[in-house]
Structures are given as C-alpha cells and as structure tokens.
Amino acid sequence: MIKRPEKKPIKDFQLPNFDRPSIYTLNLDELEALAVEWGEERYRGAQIFEWLYIHRVDQFEEMLNLPKDMRQRLSEMYSIAPLETVVRQESKDGTMKFLFRLRDGYTIETVLMRHDYGNSVCVTTQVGCRIGCSFCASTLGGLKRNLEAGEIVSQIVQIQKALDETGERVSSIVIMGIGEPFENYNQMMKFLRIVNHDDGLNIGARHITVSTSGIVPRIYDFAEEDIQINFAVSLHAADNDIRTRLMPINKAYDIEKLMDALKYYQQETGRRITFEYGLFGGVNDQPEHARELSELISGLKCHVNLIPVNHVPERNYVRTTRDDIFTFLETLNECGVNATLRREQGTDIDAACGQLRAKESKEETGE
Numbered sequence: 001m002i003k004r005p006e007k008k009p010i011k012d013f014q015l016p017n018f019d020r021p022s023i024y025t026l027n028l029d030e031l032e033a034l035a036v037e038w039g040e041e042r043y044r045g046a047q048i049f050e051w052l053y054i055h056r057v058d059q060f061e062e063m064l065n066l067p068k069d070m071r072q073r074l075s076e077m078y079s080i081a082p083l084e085t086v087v088r089q090e091s092k093d094g095t096m097k098f099l100f101r102l103r104d105g106y107t108i109e110t111v112l113m114r115h116d117y118g119n120s121v122c123v124t125t126q127v128g129c130r131i132g133c134s135f136c137a138s139t140l141g142g143l144k145r146n147l148e149a150g151e152i153v154s155q156i157v158q159i160q161k162a163l164d165e166t167g168e169r170v171s172s173i174v175i176m177g178i179g180e181p182f183e184n185y186n187q188m189m190k191f192l193r194i195v196n197h198d199d200g201l202n203i204g205a206r207h208i209t210v211s212t213s214g215i216v217p218r219i220y221d222f223a224e225e226d227i228q229i230n231f232a233v234s235l236h237a238a239d240n241d242i243r244t245r246l247m248p249i250n251k252a253y254d255i256e257k258l259m260d261a262l263k264y265y266q267q268e269t270g271r272r273i274t275f276e277y278g279l280f281g282g283v284n285d286q287p288e289h290a291r292e293l294s295e296l297i298s299g300l301k302c303h304v305n306l307i308p309v310n311h312v313p314e315r316n317y318v319r320t321t322r323d324d325i326f327t328f329l330e331t332l333n334e335c336g337v338n339a340t341l342r343r344e345q346g347t348d349i350d351a352a353c354g355q356l357r358a359k360e361s362k363e364e365t366g367e
C-alpha cells in the first residue's frame, strides 16, 4: 500500500482578470446559482447551458427562451466570445490548425485531427509554458499566463462549430497542446467536467486524455479525482541524466519521485498509464535505452507511445533513422512492453507534437 505525501497547495497563478469573465468558465451549478442570485428560477441555468453547448449560439440575444432582461444582463456581465479565430489552416492529411486570439491579445493554437474512429481535438491550457523541455517549441517564449477554464472550453466549442458545417462532432480530446496542464490544474479540471457533462457536449471521459511532463504533487491529486480520464506522462528517458537534459523539470521531480507517484495513481485508479517516449537521434534511441525503459516500467500496467522527434527550427535534435525506430519498438516488444509508434499528422502545417507555439505579439494577425 503506497501512501501519498502531504497535500501541496495548488497555486493557480497568472489568471487573467477580465471585466467580463467568459460564460464558458461557469459550470452548470454555477449557472444555476447565478440565475437564483439574479432572482430568476434555477432552471434558467440549465437553459443557458443548453444554449451554449447544444445549440452553440454566438450571442446571448439568441437565447430565446430567457427573459429579455436576463439576456441583457448576461451580455453586460459575461463574454460569450473569449476566442477569435485568426487563422484556420488545413493540412494535406485533413488535420486543421486554428490560431485563436484571446481577449488580451495573446494567441494560442488548437489542432483538430481526423482519425478513422472520429475527430480529436488537441487543446491548449496555457499561453506558453515554463517547463523548458529542450526539444519543444511551446516553451520557447516562456509562460505568459494560464488560460481560464472558459478559454479552454471555448476551443472545443469553436471547433465543434466548424464541424457543425459538415454535421460532424468532436469525439475525443487530448490535452496535449501548448502548456503544462498540471500547472493550471483547477482550470483544467473545471474544463474537463464542463465538456464531459451529459447535458452539454457530452464527451466521454474515456475519450479524453491528459498529458503531463510529470508535476508530481498534481499526479497525487489527479489520482483522487472522481473523473477517470486517460492519463499520459512524457517520460522520454529512463535515466535521470538523459531526462534532465531533455526535460529540466526532472531536477525538481526525478524519475524515482515520478514513479512513486505513478504507482500511487495506479493503486488508486487501477487505470493503465501511457508513457510518451520521444525518440531523439543519438540521445535516447538505442536498444539499451529500450531495455532500461522496459525495466523501469515493468511493474506498471502501461503502454508506450513512441514519438519520433518533430522538427523545431530553434532546436537541433535529429530524427532517429527508420531502422532504429523499428529496432527500438521491437526491443520493447521483446521485453514484453506494449508499445506503438505515434502516427504523424499535420507536420506540413507545423501542427505536430511540440510544434505549437503561443505567439506573443498583440498585433500579430497570423503566420
């Protein structure tokens, strides 16, 4: 039986302070409470929720079954347009990248991927990132701020609206865009519960995956949540020296601390863990690294997802050769590890893993 260390407080730093908060930040309970606070019936909250997530209206004015003065008050107090679409780019393989402008001028990227099993959205949780992984584009300008829950929810709503044009739906979500989701923990959890709600977008927990670089205290918290979404960890090395070189966060939370937290997660949830393992040419991509990895994770119910490094101009990592990629995969399989190679999508529009960036300039209008 593994015990968790003492709880560490969550600091939700650098949240924006807009005069009119995004309406998408309010969950159903909060919308109902708001209606009551305004002297209206409680069910008005559920009506707003339905307008936002079932009818997906663009303006409060369109919420026709609400009293007129309530619609008026909503538009004075809340924003229903926290994101503006600046660019919508489509890749040869159908992947779409959206550049959204936030109300304070920052821009973020969100990606829609097409699979035979459905449409998956890769959402962003922060403007930039402060984790500093040495191979990733998202961290190049540092962290500007956290996104509020509504700005994350709104990415899904905007993409669902684009899919409405062809009668399709967002069927799954990966929280693998810009930012470290476990550094914006409360807003991320709130986002999850809103998009998962069965009176709204109803995206099933089994179809949602969150990925972390390994923020250990939050892994303990996440193990105790009552929503069981899929969980992925960016490991990239089974050796502390190599991992620190790739991911400086390993200095704060090394592999031993990370593995303890993951064992606790598995004990509490019984769920399988996905390890993301980027293959960086000449760094971590040889058969001995595969064997080391298989030893490290041998006690866990898990799966390894291999990601050959994607090109980031500012970074000089090189691709592992095709032969070496397959040798790595086979070595893992021979050691009894369940492993697959991640299918690449959207590389031609810089929409693949690690290529997304937050653009700082408040004047910027796109590429």
Ligand code: SAH
Residues within 6 Å of the ligand: 133, 135, 136, 137, 175, 176, 177, 179, 180, 181, 211, 212, 213, 233, 234, 276, 278, 307, 308, 309, 310, 311, 312, 353, 354, 355
């Ligand atoms: N911050 C979270 C979410 C990002 S998920 C995390 O670190 O897990 C995106 C995945 O792509 C992570 O596993 C990340 O390490 C990986 N990645 C980042 N840059 C990459 C690159 N240039 N090539 C391949 N994978 C990369």
